[in-house]
Amino acid sequence: MIFSSRPSPAAAGQAAGHSGASRREWLRLLYPIALAAAASMMLFVLFTDSTEQAGERLSILATLGKWTPLLAQGFLLNLIIVTLAMATGTLYGICLGLLASSHVALFQRIVWILVQFFRNTPTLVLLFLAAYMLPSSMHILGVEVSFPDWVKAVIGFSLKVMANVAEIVRGAIQSVPGAQWEAAESLAFRRSQIFWRIILPQCYKRMLPPWMNLYGVTFTATPLAAILGVNEVLGYTLMALGAESRFDLVVPMYLYVLCWFYLFAHPVTRLTQILERRFALIG
Amino acid sequence: MDSFWLLFRRLYDSTGFNLPFLYDGFERSRFFAGIGTSASLIITCIAGSLLLGVIGAHVKIFWPRAGKVAVDPIVNLFRNTPPIIQLYFFYFAIGGLLPKVVTAGGGEAPIIGAFGLTVISLTIYTTAFNIESLRAGIEAVPATMVEAAEALGCTSWQIYCRILLPLGFRFSLPSLTNNLVDLVKQTSLAYAIAVPEILYVSTQIMADQFNVTETMITLLVVYTALVSIVVVAMRLIERALAMPGYER
Numbered sequence: 302m303i304f305s306s307r308p309s310p311a312a313a314g315q316a317a318g319h320s321g322a323s324r325r326e327w328l329r330l331l332y333p334i335a336l337a338a339a340a341s342m343m344l345f346v347l348f349t350d351s352t353e354q355a356g357e358r359l360s361i362l363a364t365l366g367k368w369t370p371l372l373a374q375g376f377l378l379n380l381i382i383v384t385l386a387m388a389t390g391t392l393y394g395i396c397l398g399l400l401a402s403s404h405v406a407l408f409q410r411i412v413w414i415l416v417q418f419f420r421n422t423p424t425l426v427l428l429f430l431a432a433y434m435l436p437s438s439m440h441i442l443g444v445e446v447s448f449p450d451w452v453k454a455v456i457g458f459s460l461k462v463m464a465n466v467a468e469i470v471r472g473a474i475q476s477v478p479g480a481q482w483e484a485a486e487s488l489a490f491r492r493s494q495i496f497w498r499i500i501l502p503q504c505y506k507r508m509l510p511p512w513m514n515l516y517g518v519t520f521t522a523t524p525l526a527a528i529l530g531v532n533e534v535l536g537y538t539l540m541a542l543g544a545e546s547r548f549d550l551v552v553p554m555y556l557y558v559l560c561w562f563y564l565f566a567h568p569v570t571r572l573t574q575i576l577e578r579r580f581a582l583i584g
Numbered sequence: 585m586d587s588f589w590l591l592f593r594r595l596y597d598s599t600g601f602n603l604p605f606l607y608d609g610f611e612r613s614r615f616f617a618g619i620g621t622s623a624s625l626i627i628t629c630i631a632g633s634l635l636l637g638v639i640g641a642h643v644k645i646f647w648p649r650a651g652k653v654a655v656d657p658i659v660n661l662f663r664n665t666p667p668i669i670q671l672y673f674f675y676f677a678i679g680g681l682l683p684k685v686v687t688a689g690g691g692e693a694p695i696i697g698a699f700g701l702t703v704i705s706l707t708i709y710t711t712a713f714n715i716e717s718l719r720a721g722i723e724a725v726p727a728t729m730v731e732a733a734e735a736l737g738c739t740s741w742q743i744y745c746r747i748l749l750p751l752g753f754r755f756s757l758p759s760l761t762n763n764l765v766d767l768v769k770q771t772s773l774a775y776a777i778a779v780p781e782i783l784y785v786s787t788q789i790m791a792d793q794f795n796v797t798e799t800m801i802t803l804l805v806v807y808t809a810l811v812s813i814v815v816v817a818m819r820l821i822e823r824a825l826a827m828p829g830y831e832r
Contacts, residue, residue, distance in 0.1 A: 332656075332660075333657040333658075336658075337661065418804050421769070421807055421811040422803070422807045423770070423773075423783070424769070425772045425775060426772060426800075429783075429787070429800070430800050430804075433790070433796045433800065434796065521665060521667065522666065522667075522668075525666075525668055527668075528668075528776055535669060538669075539672075551676050551680060552677040555672060555673040555676070559661070559665045559673070562664065562666055563661060566665065570664055
C-alpha cells in the first residue's frame, strides 16, 4: 500500500529527464515564492492593524519598490563575488587536485592537510582569515595594489572553493578504474597522454554536478560578506531597514531578498539534480 | 594541571607564539565557554533536525500529496536561500514578534533569546537537507522487504517503524553525515547575532590580545576537531548498525 504510491527509482529518473514535466517543474519552482509572498502579506495585514497612523507613509510594496534599485545594485555585487570566487577557486583547486593525484607522497600529504583545514572550517572563519590576515594594500613590483573589503571577501570565498574543488578533482580522478591506466599503457600511450586523453575526459562529467552544487552553496554564502562590511545585498537590506526604521517592513523585506536568492539558486539546484540522474544512468 | 597550562606561557615567552586562551585563567574560561556554547548549539540542532527529518520524510512517503504541498516548498526555500539571511529573518523578524519578558537585569527581552532563535533557524535549515537524505535512504529499501512485511500482515505504521526507517536510516547515514558536518560549520553564523559561541569569543580575544594569527590558526584547529568528532561519531554509529550483506 505504501509502494503503490511510490515510483520506482528508474521511473523517477526517466520522469526527471523528460521535458514534458517542465510545466509542473516550473509550478513547483514558483510555489515557495507564492508561499513567501502570502506569508508576508499575512504578516503585513497583521501589522498594519496594530500600527495605525499610516497616512503619509508609503505602502509596503511601494517601499520595497523604492529600495529595489539599491538592492539590485547590491545583488549584482553578490553575483560578481561568486563569479570571481568560483573562477579563482576552481583554478587553484584544479592545480591542488592534480597535485593530490600525483604519485609524489609529499605533495599528497601537503594538499591533504590544506584541503582538510579549509574544507572543515566555516566560510565565516575563512572570511575573517582573509579580512584580518591580508594587508589593506600591498606593493607588488613597485605598484601599490589595494585590497578593498570585497576583494578580501572574494579571496576568503575562493579559499573555500579551492579546497572543495581540489577534493572534487581528486575524487573524480580516483573514481576512474585503475585498470584503464594499465589498458592504455599496454596500447603504448605515454603517461601524459593517458592522463589528458583518457582519464580526464571521463572526469568532466563526474565533476560537473558537484561543482554546480558548490556554486549554489557559495552563492548562498555570499551575504556573509556583509559581516566584513561589504555593501552587497544583505548590507543594503540592513541599511534600508535602518533608514526606514519601520517594524512592519522587516518581514516583507527579508522575504523579498530571500526570494531573489531563491530565483537564482533554485534553477541551478534543479539542473544539478537532473544532471546527476542523467550521468548516473550512463554510468 | 596549572603547570601544564603554564607550558603555553613559556612557549609565548620563548617563541612569541601567543595563546592567552590557554595560559590565562580568564581568557581560558571564556574560550572554553565558547566551545561549550558551540557544542550545545551543535547537539541541540542535530537532535532537532534528525527528529524533524524523520517526521518530514514520513509525511513525504505516506502522504505524497501533503508532502508536495506542505513539505517540499519549505525544504526548497530553506535549501536555496542564504542561511545567514534566514537567521537574520528569525532574529529580527520573528524575534521581534515574540512576546517580551522582563529579564533579571530589569530590561525586556524576547521570550526566546538569540541562542534559541539560532537553534530554531539552523534546525529548520538542516532538517531541509535531512528530509531529502532520509527520503532517499528509505526509497533505497528493496521493495521485496516491504512486500514480505505486508504478506506477514504488518500495518503500514509497523512497516515504517520496523522496516523502512531502520533500513532507510542505515542507507542514508553517509549523506546525513554530510548534512551534520555542514551544520557544525553553520553554527559559526551565530556570531552575527552575538551568541557567544567559539567564533564570537575568539574575535573578542583577538581584539583584546592582538594575537590574530594565533587565534585564526586555533579556530581552524577547533573547527576541524569539532567536524572530526561528528564524522567519527557517525562512522562509529555506521559500524555499530552495519548489517551483514549490506556493507557499502
